[in-house]
Structure formats: structure tokens, C-alpha cells
Amino acid sequence: MITELKGYAKATRMTFSKVLALILALALLCAVTAFAATPSAYVVDIYDGAAITRVETTKTDAYEIVEQADISLSEQDKLGLDAFHAGEDSVITIYRASNVTFVSLTGETKELVAAGTVADLLETLGVTLQAEQLVSVPEDTVLTDGLVVRITNAYHVNVTADGQTKELLIGEGTVRDALDAAGITLGADDETSPALDSELYDALSVTVYRVTYTERTVTEIVPFAKETQRSASLYKGESKVTQQGVNGSRTVTYRDKVVDGEVASSEELAETVHEQAVPQITVVGTKQKPVSISSLKNSGKAISELQPPASLQIVNGAPTQYSKIITGKAAAYTDHPGAKTASGRTVKAGYIAVNPKQIPYGTELWIVSTDGIVYGYAIAADTGGFVKKGKFTVDLFMNSESECVQWGARDVVIYVL
Numbered sequence: 001m002i003t004e005l006k007g008y009a010k011a012t013r014m015t016f017s018k019v020l021a022l023i024l025a026l027a028l029l030c031a032v033t034a035f036a037a038t039p040s041a042y043v044v045d046i047y048d049g050a051a052i053t054r055v056e057t058t059k060t061d062a063y064e065i066v067e068q069a070d071i072s073l074s075e076q077d078k079l080g081l082d083a084f085h086a087g088e089d090s091v092i093t094i095y096r097a098s099n100v101t102f103v104s105l106t107g108e109t110k111e112l113v114a115a116g117t118v119a120d121l122l123e124t125l126g127v128t129l130q131a132e133q134l135v136s137v138p139e140d141t142v143l144t145d146g147l148v149v150r151i152t153n154a155y156h157v158n159v160t161a162d163g164q165t166k167e168l169l170i171g172e173g174t175v176r177d178a179l180d181a182a183g184i185t186l187g188a189d190d191e192t193s194p195a196l197d198s199e200l201y202d203a204l205s206v207t208v209y210r211v212t213y214t215e216r217t218v219t220e221i222v223p224f225a226k227e228t229q230r231s232a233s234l235y236k237g238e239s240k241v242t243q244q245g246v247n248g249s250r251t252v253t254y255r256d257k258v259v260d261g262e263v264a265s266s267e268e269l270a271e272t273v274h275e276q277a278v279p280q281i282t283v284v285g286t287k288q289k290p291v292s293i294s295s296l297k298n299s300g301k302a303i304s305e306l307q308p309p310a311s312l313q314i315v316n317g318a319p320t321q322y323s324k325i326i327t328g329k330a331a332a333y334t335d336h337p338g339a340k341t342a343s344g345r346t347v348k349a350g351y352i353a354v355n356p357k358q359i360p361y362g363t364e365l366w367i368v369s370t371d372g373i374v375y376g377y378a379i380a381a382d383t384g385g386f387v388k389k390g391k392f393t394v395d396l397f398m399n400s401e402s403e404c405v406q407w408g409a410r411d412v413v414i415y416v417l
Contacts, residue, residue, distance in 0.1 A: 042087055046071060048094040060086035066094070078115040095120075098143045103150040105133065117142055118149055127151070134171040155200050159184060161208035174199060175206050184208060191259075212258045215269065222248035225279040232323065234285025245280025248273065288325040290318035291413040295372050302376025303398070306350030309364075312377065312417065317368045319415050326359075326414040328393025330367065330375075331386060332407040334400060341382035351381035353395035359416075366415040367396070373410065 039058045044065050046053040055069045062079055071094070073079075080093030095115040102110045102125065114121050119139040122129075129135065129151070136150035152171035159166045159182045166182045176196045179186065186192070189211040194204075224245030234240065251272045257265045296317045313320045339347045343361040352365070359365070359380045367375040375396055386392045394414065398404045 039087070043089045044084070044092055045090075046092045046094065049096065062086075062092050066092065076113055076115055078120070080116070095142065098145045098147065100143050100146075101148045103148065105151045105153070114143055121149060134169070136171055153202075155202045155204065157200055157202075157204045157206060159206045159208070162210065170200065172200060178204075178206055179208070187211070189213060209259050210261075214256050214258060215253060216256060217251060217253045219249065219251045219274075222250055222273075222275075222277045224248070224277045227279045227281045229281060229283050230286045231283045232285070232287045234283060235287050235289045236285050238285040240283050241280065242283050243279065243281040246278035248275045248277030250274055287322075290316075290415075291325065291327065291370065293317050293368060293370065293372050293413075296368075296374060297372040298374070300374050302374045303396075303403075304350035304367075304376035304378055305348055306377050306379065308366075308377035312366070314366070317372070317374055318413075319366045319417065322366070322415040322417055324416045326393060326416065328412060328414065329391065329409055330369070330394045330396050330407075330412040331392045331409050332396045332398045332404040333384065334398050334404050343381045345379075345381045347382075347397055349397055349399055350376070350378050351397055352378045353382040353384045353386065353397070354380040355393075356380070356383055359394070359414075364417040366417060367394070367412055369410040369412050371410065373407075375412070 039060075041056050041058045044055050044057060046055060046066060046069050048071060053069045053071065055065055057065050057068055059065050059068060062081055062084055063073075066073065066079070073094070074097055076097035078095040078097075080095055083091040083093070095117075097113050097115045099111070099113055100121065102112065102121065104110075104127075110125075114124060116124075117139065118135060118137055118141045121143060122135070122139070132154045134152055134154045136148070136152055141147070150171075152173075154169050154171060157168045157170055157178050159168060159178055161182075161184050168178060168181050170178055170181050174196065175192055175194055175198045178200060179192070179196075186208065187210065191209045191211055193207045193209070224247050226245065229242075251274070252268060253270045255267045255269050256263045257267070293316065300314075300317050311321075333353065335347045337347070341347060341351055342353075345351050352367075354361075354363075361380050363380040365378045365380065367378050369375070378396075382395075382397070384395055386395045392409070394412070396407065398407060
């Protein structure tokens with residue numbers, strides 16, 4: 001019995017050891033299985049506008065991760081998952097629903113609520129950009145309240161600045177928009193052609209002019225001016241310098257406008273005059289030269305019975321002083337003694353008929369024929385039918401018909417005194 005008991009005890013001890021080993025093996029297997037089934041935690045950054053929330057999670061669904069971060073979403077909000085990779089450190093972007101305006105190429109306007117980027121909006125609306133069409137804002141622009149998305153025609157625009165030309169494909173806008181698209185910054189004084197607010201159109205060329213202003217001070221010679229004075233003391237064609245010109249000098253401060261390295265214009269800011277310039281004065285004659293008479297008939301005795309002024313000097317049948325000369329043809333006429341002229345004077349040799357529009361009544365004259373007969377001192381006092389005929393310049397009064405016949409019609413020189 002004792003032996004058996006000993007054998008039983010031995011057998012019992014062996015059975016217990018096997019059971020214990022089996023239990024330990026099962027426990028280890030369960031532990032390994034449980035460890036393998038538990039996923040590893042990773043980090044996700046959630047961008048919600050300007051706010052960033054970092055979450056350590058083992059979840060793989062983006063919406064569950066956002067919910068874990070205790071961030072609420074509306075039905076129209078959208079998740080951007082381009083940078084999200086489940087199980088790896090990554091990023092989720094929240095696009096909040098915004099009130100935006102869409103304007104088609106034809107001008108049709110839609111007000112709508114959308115989330116995402118401009119590209120998402122175009123896809124939602126089923127809009128595909130055609131050739132020579134552009135969208136007014138970049139397609140990766142995030143939609144925000146008040147954003148206006150416009151489909152525009154695409155224009156080919158050349159922008160030249162700093163010696164280089166850039167070719168742009170740009171939508172509707174102004175020259176300012178073209179410069180922005182070309183990355184060109186204007187200085188405070190820079191100019192453009194056309195102006196900044198000019199509307200763009202296809203094949204437009206825009207030029208930027210770099211403008212600076214500089215000041216300089218110089219001493220200058222001031223050239224004398226030339227003045228011309230007219231005088232009846234000299235005959236036509238004659239001239240005389242009555243005052244010699246003298247240059248002056250001054251110091252001047254200029255403000256130069258420099259365009260692309262070259263002075264385009266200058267503005268005078270201040271001056272100091274050291275010496276005044278003296279003008280040169282030249283007198284030119286206005287007096288007509290007397291008509292040359294080869295020889296005087298009747299020793300130059302005048303037909304006129306009028307007494308000439310004492311100041312009237314006659315040389316070779318012509319006065320030395322007169323205002324102008326009229327040349328023309330003269331006829332002769334007579335009338336009975338005591339007859340009155342058109343101006344009210346009593347007829348007399350010396351009172352002549354004229355066209356009063358050409359020679360007003362009362363004008364003092366000296367008349368001599370080109371063949372040397374001196375009619376002499378005369379006064380415009382009468383008129384007649386010869387004016388209407390237009391064949392004669394004056395009609396000279398004679399005391400008799402025989403004198404008229406003897407005179408006939410002659411070319412005369414009329415000196416207006």
C-alpha cells in the first residue's frame with residue numbers, strides 16, 4: 001500500500017506538472033495574441049481654420065478622429081484628407097461651409113453655400129474650364145465667406161519692365177492685376193502705359209517706366225533776346241540795330257524727371273540772376289520808297305490851287321514825309337463854279353474825288369503822274385460814278401474841260417501825308 005501510495009503519489013506529481021505546463025503555455029499564447037491585436041497609437045494634426053488640434057489616436061476613421069478631438073462638424077462642412085494616412089502621423093483639414101458667389105462667363109450669378117477649395121466648387125457645379133478661359137482666383141484657394149469666383153476670358157498680355165518682357169495668360173482685370181500676376185512691384189514714382197486702372201484686353205502690351213527725380217544746380221548764360229521795331233523813318237528793306245544785345249547769367253536749380261535712366265523732362269525750381277540780359281533791338285523800315293520820276297514837266301509846277309502846309313517838303317516832285325504810297329490811275333473832271341463836293345466843299349483844283357472806303361474824306365495827299373506832271377497838294381473831298389466803274393483810283397478836279405482833255409487818264413503816284 002505504501003508502495004502503491006508512493007507510486008500513486010509519484011504518478012499524481014507527474015500529472016500535475018503536465019497540467020501546469022499546459023496552463024502556462026495557454027496563458028502565454030493568449031498574451032501574445034492580445035498584444036498583436038492592439039493597434040499602435042499615432043498623431044494626427046487637425047487644421048480648423050487658424051486653429052490646430054493635435055490628437056493621439058489609434059482610430060483609423062477620419063470622422064471618428066475629429067469626433068475624438070471634440071470638434072463639431074455641420075452637414076455642409078467637408079474634410080480634406082489628401083494629407084491623412086490612417087495609422088501614420090498625418091493631417092486632416094476641415095473646410096467650413098461658406099457663403100460664396102459664382103459668376104459664369106455669361107454673367108449669370110449664383111449665391112451658394114459650399115466648403116472646400118475653388119476646384120471643389122467647380123467640380124460640384126459641373127464647371128469645366130474651356131480653352132482661353134480662366135477662373136478669377138487660384139483653384140487651390142479655400143472657400144471663405146464673401147468670396148467671389150468668376151469665370152473670365154483669358155487674355156495674352158505682355159508686360160515689359162526693367163528690360164525684360166513677360167508673357168502672361170490672365171483673366172479680365174486691370175493693368176494693376178497684370179503687374180501683380182507678373183510679380184512686378186512699382187516704386188512710388190513709377191509709371192505705366194497704359195494707366196494702372198486700364199482694362200485688360202487680348203494682345204495688350206504693358207510697359208513699366210522706372211521714374212526717379214533728382215535735383216541739380218547749374219550756372220547758365222542767358223542769351224539776349226532779339227526785338228524788332230518798325231519805323232516809318234526807314235524805307236522798306238532798310239534796318240538798323242539801335243541797341244546791341246548782351247548776354248546775362250544766372251544760377252538755376254532744376255528738378256529732373258529721370259525715366260529708365262534718361263532725363264525725360266526738367267522743372268525749374270529756383271533761380272538767382274547775376275546779370276540781366278540786354279535785348280538787341282533792330283529797327284526795320286516800313287516807309288515805301290518814293291516812286292522814281294525821270295523828269296518833271298512844267299518845272300514841277302502843281303495844278304492844284306490848294307496851299308500846302310508849310311511843313312511839307314517836296315524833293316524831285318515827291319514829299320519827304322508820308323505814311324504810305326498808293327499807285328493807280330487818275331481821270332479828270334470839272335464842274336461849274338460854286339458847285340459843291342460830296343463833302344460840302346466848293347469845287348476847286350485840289351479837291352479830288354475818291355473812293356471814301358479807300359481814302360476817307362479829308363485825307364491830305366500829294367499826287368504826281370508817273371510821266372512827270374505834278375497835280376500837287378490835294379484833299380479827298382468828293383466822289384463820283386468812277387468809283388462804281390472801278391477803273392480809276394482817283395478823279396482829279398480841273399478848272400476846265402480843256403484841262404480835263406489834256407490830262408486824259410494817267411498813271412499816278414498818290415502819297416498819303
